[in-house]
Amino acid sequence: MLLGAPDTGKTTFARRLLAAGLATGKTVAYVDADTDQTTCGPPTCTGLKMVHSQADLDDLSHADRLHFVGSISADGVVLQQVVATAALVDAARPEADLTVVDTTSTVSGVTGQTLKYHTMELVRPDVVIGLQRGAELEPVIGMLRRFFSADVETAAVDPDVRPASPTDRRSHRAKHLATAFAEPLQRWRVRETVFAPTLPAGLDQSKLDGVLVGLQDGVGQCLGLGALEYEGDVLRVVTNSGDDMRGLRLGSVRIDLDTFSLERFRLRQLMFGI
Numbered sequence: 001m002l003l004g005a006p007d008t009g010k011t012t013f014a015r016r017l018l019a020a021g022l023a024t025g026k027t028v029a030y031v032d033a034d035t036d037q038t039t040c041g042p043p044t045c046t047g048l049k050m051v052h053s054q055a056d057l058d059d060l061s062h063a064d065r066l067h068f069v070g071s072i073s074a075d076g077v078v079l080q081q082v083v084a085t086a087a088l089v090d091a092a093r094p095e096a097d098l099t100v101v102d103t104t105s106t107v108s109g110v111t112g113q114t115l116k117y118h119t120m121e122l123v124r125p126d127v128v129i130g131l132q133r134g135a136e137l138e139p140v141i142g143m144l145r146r147f148f149s150a151d152v153e154t155a156a157v158d159p160d161v162r163p164a165s166p167t168d169r170r171s172h173r174a175k176h177l178a179t180a181f182a183e184p185l186q187r188w189r190v191r192e193t194v195f196a197p198t199l200p201a202g203l204d205q206s207k208l209d210g211v212l213v214g215l216q217d218g219v220g221q222c223l224g225l226g227a228l229e230y231e232g233d234v235l236r237v238v239t240n241s242g243d244d245m246r247g248l249r250l251g252s253v254r255i256d257l258d259t260f261s262l263e264r265f266r267l268r269q270l271m272f273g274i
Helices: 010-023 054-058 078-092 109-123 138-147 166-180 267-272
Strands: 002-004 028-032 045-051 065-068 098-102 127-132 151-156 186-189 211-216 222-231 234-239 247-256 261-264
Touching: 002 010, 002 098, 010 028, 010 045, 010 054, 010 098, 010 127, 028 078, 045 054, 045 078, 065 078, 065 211, 065 222, 078 098, 078 109, 109 138, 127 138, 138 151, 166 222, 166 261, 211 234, 222 247, 247 267
Parallel strands: 002 127, 028 098, 127 151
Antiparallel strands: 028 045, 045 065, 186 234, 211 222, 211 247, 222 234, 247 261
């Protein structure tokens, strides 16, 4: 399991580990738990890629399995983030000799430490590698060493790693969202009974306009992303992954399908006004 703040080279290091595993004839798996700057699958989801060949390693973008988190930040969705990461690791374990988990860049404060603690509890990695500048990871590293038996190591960030600008991050995110909403798009009318969490009685459904949702297949897997659209007293979901959907999981962001920009909000406040 790899830890690190933004722009510390976790994904590059993950690729090196995957390549090393392939070179020794192992079956390797990549779990991308960075729901903001994703490599495997769309933003707001964790993604699993089974890497059987160099061709798989060269293109990690197409996930074999997705799990919807519904946000690009761990704030307010620690439970969803931990469950999504652990579910994909569990899915990889029966087949993979080596699983590499690329975690989110949330590593500090109460949220970061809570997220990493509970991820450790459920994922149970054998080795944790923290990539850090200075001593920025020491609080979380110290906590993990104190409470868990995994081998926890740290390494300095490669000096060639260059921080991405906010513009670069938005562009990266928009590119992957555009792929997730590639044509042909369909609009499916949805009933209020298909949502998780369940819509409260009397909710003004116009408040759901633009909300990002995860399309679920009925056996716990995410098929892809959708965006809710409210028009003329009718609620629809816009998606290219809707053929087998059984339900919709509400996210904590709104999406603009013209620019593929995201706006965060608190789902509890939208649903219950608190």
